[in-house]
Amino acid sequence: MAARDPYARFGLSVSGHAYAPNSSRQAAARLVTRAPVQGEGSGPDDVIVDLINSEGVVLSGAPLSEITVDPPIGSVARRLHFPDNVLFETEDRAGIATLTGATFGEALSHYEAWHPRLIAVCLVAAFAAFAIWRWGLDLVVTAAIALTPPVFIEQLDKGTMQTIDFTMRAKETQLDETEQQRVTKIFSDLLAALPADDVNDHDFELLFRDMPRVGPNAFALPGGTVVMTDQFVKEFPSDDTLAGVLGHEIGHVVEQHGLRRTYRSLGLYFIIGFIAGDTGPILEEILLEGNLILSLSFSREQESEADEFGVNLTNKAGYEAAGLKMFFDNMAKRGIEPPEWLSTHPNSKERVEQIDRYIEALP
Amino acid sequence: MSDLSGPSGGMETEQFEFRGRAGEWFGIWIVNILLTIITIGIYSAWAKVRTKKYFYNHTFVAGRNFDYHATGKQILIGRILFIVGYLVFFFLMSILPFLAIVLIPLLFFLIPWLIVKSMMFNARVSSFSNVRFNFTGGVGRAFVVMFLMPIGAYILIGVLGGFAAYMGAEQGSFAVAGLLGGVALVAMFMAVPIIDRAIRQFSVNNHWLGTAGFTLDITLKPFTRALLFAVAWVFGAVIFGALISGLVFSANPFAFDGMFQGNEPTGAELGLIAIAYVFFFIAFLPAAFIYQAMIRNAVFNNTVLEGGHEFRSTVSAGKLLWIALSNALIVAITLGFGLPWAQVRMQKYMASQTFLLPGESLDNFVGRQIDEGMSVADAFTDLEGIDVGLPL
Numbered sequence: 001m002a003a004r005d006p007y008a009r010f011g012l013s014v015s016g017h018a019y020a021p022n023s024s025r026q027a028a029a030r031l032v033t034r035a036p037v038q039g040e041g042s043g044p045d046d047v048i049v050d051l052i053n054s055e056g057v058v059l060s061g062a063p064l065s066e067i068t069v070d071p072p073i074g075s076v077a078r079r080l081h082f083p084d085n086v087l088f089e090t091e092d093r094a095g096i097a098t099l100t101g102a103t104f105g106e107a108l109s110h111y112e113a114w115h116p117r118l119i120a121v122c123l124v125a126a127f128a129a130f131a132i133w134r135w136g137l138d139l140v141v142t143a144a145i146a147l148t149p150p151v152f153i154e155q156l157d158k159g160t161m162q163t164i165d166f167t168m169r170a171k172e173t174q175l176d177e178t179e180q181q182r183v184t185k186i187f188s189d190l191l192a193a194l195p196a197d198d199v200n201d202h203d204f205e206l207l208f209r210d211m212p213r214v215g216p217n218a219f220a221l222p223g224g225t226v227v228m229t230d231q232f233v234k235e236f237p238s239d240d241t242l243a244g245v246l247g248h249e250i251g252h253v254v255e256q257h258g259l260r261r262t263y264r265s266l267g268l269y270f271i272i273g274f275i276a277g278d279t280g281p282i283l284e285e286i287l288l289e290g291n292l293i294l295s296l297s298f299s300r301e302q303e304s305e306a307d308e309f310g311v312n313l314t315n316k317a318g319y320e321a322a323g324l325k326m327f328f329d330n331m332a333k334r335g336i337e338p339p340e341w342l343s344t345h346p347n348s349k350e351r352v353e354q355i356d357r358y359i360e361a362l363p
Numbered sequence: 364m365s366d367l368s369g370p371s372g373g374m375e376t377e378q379f380e381f382r383g384r385a386g387e388w389f390g391i392w393i394v395n396i397l398l399t400i401i402t403i404g405i406y407s408a409w410a411k412v413r414t415k416k417y418f419y420n421h422t423f424v425a426g427r428n429f430d431y432h433a434t435g436k437q438i439l440i441g442r443i444l445f446i447v448g449y450l451v452f453f454f455l456m457s458i459l460p461f462l463a464i465v466l467i468p469l470l471f472f473l474i475p476w477l478i479v480k481s482m483m484f485n486a487r488v489s490s491f492s493n494v495r496f497n498f499t500g501g502v503g504r505a506f507v508v509m510f511l512m513p514i515g516a517y518i519l520i521g522v523l524g525g526f527a528a529y530m531g532a533e534q535g536s537f538a539v540a541g542l543l544g545g546v547a548l549v550a551m552f553m554a555v556p557i558i559d560r561a562i563r564q565f566s567v568n569n570h571w572l573g574t575a576g577f578t579l580d581i582t583l584k585p586f587t588r589a590l591l592f593a594v595a596w597v598f599g600a601v602i603f604g605a606l607i608s609g610l611v612f613s614a615n616p617f618a619f620d621g622m623f624q625g626n627e628p629t630g631a632e633l634g635l636i637a638i639a640y641v642f643f644f645i646a647f648l649p650a651a652f653i654y655q656a657m658i659r660n661a662v663f664n665n666t667v668l669e670g671g672h673e674f675r676s677t678v679s680a681g682k683l684l685w686i687a688l689s690n691a692l693i694v695a696i697t698l699g700f701g702l703p704w705a706q707v708r709m710q711k712y713m714a715s716q717t718f719l720l721p722g723e724s725l726d727n728f729v730g731r732q733i734d735e736g737m738s739v740a741d742a743f744t745d746l747e748g749i750d751v752g753l754p755l
Contacts, residue, residue, distance in 0.1 A: 019493035022573070024728035026427065026492065073413055074387040076420035079430070087493045112390040121393050122700060128400040136403070152458070159458040166460070266453070270446060273746035274407050 008098050009047050010035045016077070016090025018051050018059050029053050031080070031088055033064075033099060041065055047099065049080075051088055060086035064099065071105025072097070074112065132271075141263040145256055150223075153259070154203055157223035161207070164227070173208035175230050180208060183233060186243050186319070187226070190250055193317035198254050206246070208233070220249040222258040236330075240323025243314045248324060251309030257302045265295060299344040304354060311358040321359050328352045374721045376675075381714035383421040385704040391417055392703045408442060409435030411745070418710060419489065424719050427492035433484075433738065441738025445746070448739070475505035480740035482566070482751045487735045491572060494730040500569035508561040516554035523547035556586030563662050573730035575669035585661035592657065593650040600646035607638070649684050656680035663717065671722020678716045686712055 010033055018029035033047050040048055041063030050061040060082045068081040078096040080088040090096065097106055111121070164170055173180065187206045191199055202224035209227055211217070216232040226249045228242075236242065252258065268291055307324065315321040332348035346354070395410035415431035422429050455462060479502050486498035524547045531540030560583060567579035656678045663676030690705035744751045 022494065022730035022732065023726075024427070024492035024494045024573075024730075025726040070416075073417050073420070074391055075382075075384070076417065077428070108394070112394045114386040114390050118390055118393060121397055125393055125397040125400065128397065132400055132403075140403070152454070155458040156454075159460050163460040266450075270746070271404065273748070274404065274442060274742075 009033060009101065012095060012099055014090050014092045014095035014099070016088055016092065018053070019087040019089070021085035027053055027059070029059055029088060031090065031095075031099075036063065049099070051082070051086065060084055060088075069096065069100055071103070072109040074109070137264060137267055140267060141260055144263050145259050148259065150203075153223040157203075157221040157225040160221050161225065161227075165209075168211055168214060170209040170211045170214075172210060173230055174210050175208055175233055179233060182239075183208075183228065183242055183246075186239060187246050189317045189319075190243060190247055190313055193313055194250065194254070202253055204250070204253070218245050218249050220252040220258065222253070222256065222262075224253050226250065226253070236327055238323060238326065240314070240320040241326045242323070243317065243319035244310055244321070244324025245327060247310030247313040247317075248306045249310075250313060251306035252302070255302075255305060255309065257306065261295075261299065261302070264298070268295070296344055300346045303345050304351075307351060307355055308358045311355060312362070315359075315362050321362060322355075325352050325355045325359075328355070374723075377425040377719045377721065379422065379424045379714040379717040379719070381418075381422050381707070381710045383417060383707050383710065385707045388417060388707055389700075389703040393700075405439065406435075408437075408439035411435075411438055422710075422714060424717075425721065425725055427725060430490045430493075431488060432490065432495075433488040433735070433741075437735075437738045438741065441740075442742040442745075444739045445742035471510055472502075472506065475509050476502045477740045477743045478509070478749060478751065479505045480737050481744040481749070482569075484736045484738055484741045485744075485751050486570060487733055490730075492725060492728065494573040494728040495733070497571040497573075497731075497733060498569055499571065500565055504565055508558065508565050512554075512558045512561060516550070516558060520547050520551050520554065523550060552587065552590065553583075555590050556583045559658070560586050563658070567662065567666055572668060573728045575728055578667045578669075579662060579665055580667070581661065581665040585665075586658065589654045589657035589661070593654040596650045596653055597646050600642070600649075604638070604642045604646065644688075648688075649680070652684040652687065653680040656683050670727060672725075673720040673722065675718040675720065676716060677718075678713065682712065 012031070012033040014031040016029060016031065017026050019026060029051050030053075032050050032052060034050075036044065036046050036048050040046070042065040047064040048061065049064055049067060051059040053059055062083050066083045070079040070081075072078060072093060075093070077089045077091050078093055080096070082088070100106070111117075175183075184206055187204075191204055204224040205226070207225060207227045208230060210230045212231065214229055214231070216229060216235045218226065218228040218232055220226050226246065228246070232245070233242070236245075272288065272291060310324055311321045314323060328348040328351045332352065345351075391413060395406070395413060398406040399410050412431065412433055412435050415433070419429035419431045452466065456466060479498075479500055482500065483498045486496040489496045523543055527540045527543035527547060530536050530543060560581060564579050564581070567577050570577045657680065659678050660676040663674040666674050668674075686709055690709060693701045694705050741751075743749075
């Protein structure tokens with residue numbers, strides 16, 4: 001922007017129209033400016049602005065420091081709100097720019113103008129959007145997890161267990177004492193193989209539930225509660241398989257997958273809602289569905305991470321690392337899975353192959 | 364084209380006009396996005412104000428334009444308060460799930476309250492020709508039209524339908540079943556127009572431009588007509604679709620076998636999924652646009668603003684559908700960068716199909732200074748995508 005003549009602000013004449021306070025009455029008007037005399041306005045840098053109608057009658061007047069000037073936006077008319085609620089509107093954007101001088105709004109409007117430099121803005125914006133999605137969100141989520149009090153996470157486990165017991169009709173375990181002790185022993189063997197810090201950071205506990213509707217399954221809650229269904233212990237009694245699956249669930253806890261997923265989806269909910277709001281009806285659907293499919297891939301990534309963690313932990317605790325594989329081999333044979341891109345978990349066949357690779361990489 | 368002649372002689376019919384330009388809006392939009400990203404969302408409040416101002420200031424009728432007066436700070440405070448409230452609610456529900464018994468019913472009252480407060484805020488920060496709008500709808504009425512009436516209709520239709528099924532299947536009295544089923548169908552055809560009209564009247568009749576009130580005096584007929592047209596379109600498309608997919612099935616009767624077996628879907632399966640999508644585009648989407656266009660026209664044509672000002676809307680469903688679909692396609696092809704162009708195109712079309720028939724001079728509106736109210740509610744409707752702005 002060229003340097004402005006400081007005296008250009010005085011002696012301006014800008015034509016437009018004025019509105020009386022709280023009225024839609026429109027009248028042609030001219031805005032004229034002059035230098036303040038002693039004691040006028042906020043000092044010698046101020047400008048005295050008067051509104052005059054076509055008959056030369058003064059409609060309103062005030063020092064510039066008391067007038068609210070709406071920032072420039074593209075080619076919209078400039079608006080000046082006088083302290084007595086008189087509104088002045090003009091298409092003479094250059095005139096008002098001379099009056100206000102270089103403001104933040106002027107600079108912003110300058111960078112928004114249709115110009116080849118917008119290509120650079122586009123590239124930076126596209127990269128920044130990708131960076132936020134790929135790394136920025138993870139940083140925010142990590143910070144949020146660090147700020148979450150451990151007491152709260154413990155409470156979260158209790159609340160979630162109540163919800164599970166209620167909505168999934170979980171009943172007390174039917175497993176006999178010795179069977180429970182056998183699985184709990186495997187669980188403590190695995191915990192013993194875990195670094196002390198990881199054990200102390202969480203409140204690990206293994207619970208059994210009879211859940212005929214859920215079938216053979218196990219899941220982990222953020223605080224360290226691991227739930228295994230009776231159906232699982234009955235269908236996969238092998239020590240190595242139990243160790244593999246429990247190791248996988250411990251992996252979810254240690255790597256804080258549950259909280260990460262919750263915080264990530266909350267964050268995306270606000271981001272999409274507030275930032276990408278004005279996208280129109282069809283586009284919003286695409287955005288939401290796209291986010292859903294992408295978050296599924298995020299979830300599958302977590303499952304693979306937990307598999308790898310499980311394989312390593314099982315091996316360290318002295319169990320056969322291939323135990324986890326048996327479970328997925330069995331699942332693959334049952335063959336009732338949705339297409340992978342529509343699923344929170346990778347395909348069983350795919351997982352078996354991955355686990356083989358993890359086992360090969362074992363020390 | 365509907366009748367565009369004025370209510371009283373002398374005054375000219377004024378066409379709405381959107382003067383925004385795609386290139387100019389593109390620059391503002393992309394800078395909004397960039398600043399929003401690098402301030403991790405904080406600038407989004409100012410971006411919203413800039414967007415609203417751009418579209419309002421560029422919308423003209425009779426040489427006068429609209430304006431949006433909320434400040435970025437106001438919007439930001441509203442959003443922060445809303446996020447805090449949301450998180451408290453979310454974590455409370457996670458820790459103490461049984462609180463749901465109390466909290467969920469509370470939402471049924473909280474949501475209409477937030478919508479009404481948001482409509483009030485949005486009206487009060489909007490102006491036309493230097494006069495602010497206002498909204499004076501009550502929360503009680505909002506609860507009735509948004510929750511009680513739809514829920515009541517669901518229950519009534521459900522009971523009638525269920526009883527019809529019982530009579531037909533268990534008692535074998537098909538005459539009674541058919542009669543009840545017919546009554547349920549008629550009830551549905553009456554309920555949708557009644558509820559939609561109640562919602563539109565609640566919105567329009569409680570809006571003011573300064574001290575001048577809007578009135579929507581409308582019969583049920585245009586609502587029933589719009590619904591019949593939309594349903595007729597869906598039925599036509601269903602019959603058409605059934606014929607097409609019938610052909611596909613007879614060509615490959617085992618198309619659904621092997622689906623969801625963990626195997627890669629075959630060409631025939633993908634074809635069926637594609638047909639389901641095409642069906643959505645040829646049956647439901649056009650029906651929605653038919654309904655939307657017909658209702659918008661009817662609402663505008665029957666709305667009067669104190670002072671004898673009338674409105675006309677001549678939106679065509681086909682044109683609306685064409686613009687929406689081609690817009691979506693262009694935005695997808697341009698990876699989102701065509702969005703500003705698409706928005707300007709839609710806005711230009713909508714404005715060009717809207718008319719004002721002034722009953723007297725537009726100089727006569729008078730405003731009042733009113734407290735703008737809460738921006739928290741505005742954050743809620745932004746987030747949920749509930750449209751509470753002026754229906755321009």
